[in-house]
Amino acid sequence: MALTREQREQFLAEPHVAALAVHAGEGRGPLTVPIWYQVEDDGNMWIMTGLDSRKNQLISAAGRYTLMVDRLEPTIRYVSVEGPVVETVPATIDDLREIAARYLPADKVDGYVDFAWKNHGEQVVVRMRPERWVSSDLGTV
DSSP, X not given: OOOOHHHHHHHHHSOOOXXXXXXXXXXXXXXXXXXXXXXXXXXXXXXXXXXXXXXXXHHHHHSEEEEEEEEOSSSOEEEEEEEEEEEEEEOOHHHHHHHHHHHSOHHHHHHHHHHHHHHSOSEEEEEEOOOEEEEEEGXXX
């Protein structure tokens, strides 16, 4: 059964790891990789990736991407959202701290942020405005 808007928002507010998919060129399937994501109050979603990464290059070329988020328990549920990139900006240490705090235990955030800021190279935040949704809770059928 498809999820309501409120159910989708509640589900995406939980810290699931998403699968990012973006067009990878003619004759190739989409690049699909796991990634952390964040949802903003206005409904836009963002990811953080390396400025020079293949992900960022492909997203820049395509101008859009898809995130698919799922879980297995207590019921099999997923949300897939696709939309255009509305902004790509240099990531700040505050962005890194925000997304790390979403996924890591509180006592691991500072260490991770320090390491990532020093070692992962220049990062960007890529914001997407959701346009198309596919969702279901397979435990309700």
